[in-house]
Amino acid sequence: MATVELLFSALPEHVRTARLVAAAVARRAGVDEAVLDEVRLAVGEACSRAVGLHRSVGITTPVRVRLTEDEKKFSIEVGDDAPHTAVAEAVAGSSGTSAMDREEASEAEDDMGLAVISGLVDDVEVSAGESGGVIRMSWPTVPASVLP
Amino acid sequence: MDLSLSTRTVGDRTVVEVGGEIDVYTAPKLREQLVELVNDGSYHLVVDMERVDFLDSTGLGVLVGGLKRVRAHEGSLRLVCNQERILKIFRITGLTKVFPIHTSVDDAVSATD
Numbered sequence: 001m002a003t004v005e006l007l008f009s010a011l012p013e014h015v016r017t018a019r020l021v022a023a024a025v026a027r028r029a030g031v032d033e034a035v036l037d038e039v040r041l042a043v044g045e046a047c048s049r050a051v052g053l054h055r056s057v058g059i060t061t062p063v064r065v066r067l068t069e070d071e072k073k074f075s076i077e078v079g080d081d082a083p084h085t086a087v088a089e090a091v092a093g094s095s096g097t098s099a100m101d102r103e104e105a106s107e108a109e110d111d112m113g114l115a116v117i118s119g120l121v122d123d124v125e126v127s128a129g130e131s132g133g134v135i136r137m138s139w140p141t142v143p144a145s146v147l148p
Numbered sequence: 149m150d151l152s153l154s155t156r157t158v159g160d161r162t163v164v165e166v167g168g169e170i171d172v173y174t175a176p177k178l179r180e181q182l183v184e185l186v187n188d189g190s191y192h193l194v195v196d197m198e199r200v201d202f203l204d205s206t207g208l209g210v211l212v213g214g215l216k217r218v219r220a221h222e223g224s225l226r227l228v229c230n231q232e233r234i235l236k237i238f239r240i241t242g243l244t245k246v247f248p249i250h251t252s253v254d255d256a257v258s259a260t261d
Contacts, residue, residue, distance in 0.1 A: 012171075012172040012173035013173045015171060015172050015173060016169065016171060016173065019171075019202075037233045040202070041202075041204060041237070044171060044172075044202075044204050045204055045205055048171065048172035048204060048205070048206060051172065052172070112205035112208055112209055112241060113204070113205040113206075115205070115240075115241055116204070116205045116208075116237060116240060116241060119240030119241065120240065
């Protein structure tokens, strides 16, 4: 079971809330203070992307964020319900132009979001299918005994 | 924290001071501001990001969009930023090669290259 689970309506204004919650849980889990900025940014990118996907396809279900604290790592899963098959290939090729068409904005924000995530997080996995996609990320935690 | 925006003119440059968080929610306001400036004929922009607490790829997209717009008028868009957490995002996306990034507004305003 996830330590904290968050569901939010696919609206841009709630992405900040997801960032704050993720950073707070990560801090408690023992993620290094210096890495919290990365956690905040990565979860924000993943949620922004999920919100964009839901809105572009007109899906009314919420975006899911699962924050899980394990013994040695802290994991975040951001799930969307947008059917997309081309996303995984786009990430694998790390060029990713297929996702651009969905964005109403002219800037390639979606691609840049994935670029930021893959640049920031060492352990990241992006999967996508007919029923939706998930971005899984994890960070090592510092054992409680060595915390100041 | 929400986004704060203020503009002032220094010589032929327009300095846009940005504060707070630039993300998927607030970035449209920054986009509007940049579009408005270009539409009003300000083609040499300096975006001061010293008071920005958070920047994500949506914000980067808006800045790239702004750069495209000023370049269409042979203008420039320079950034002012000393914060490592913000600079890192420009670095991992390769945008340090796209934007001139200065350490002070004075430096950005007097730059001519």
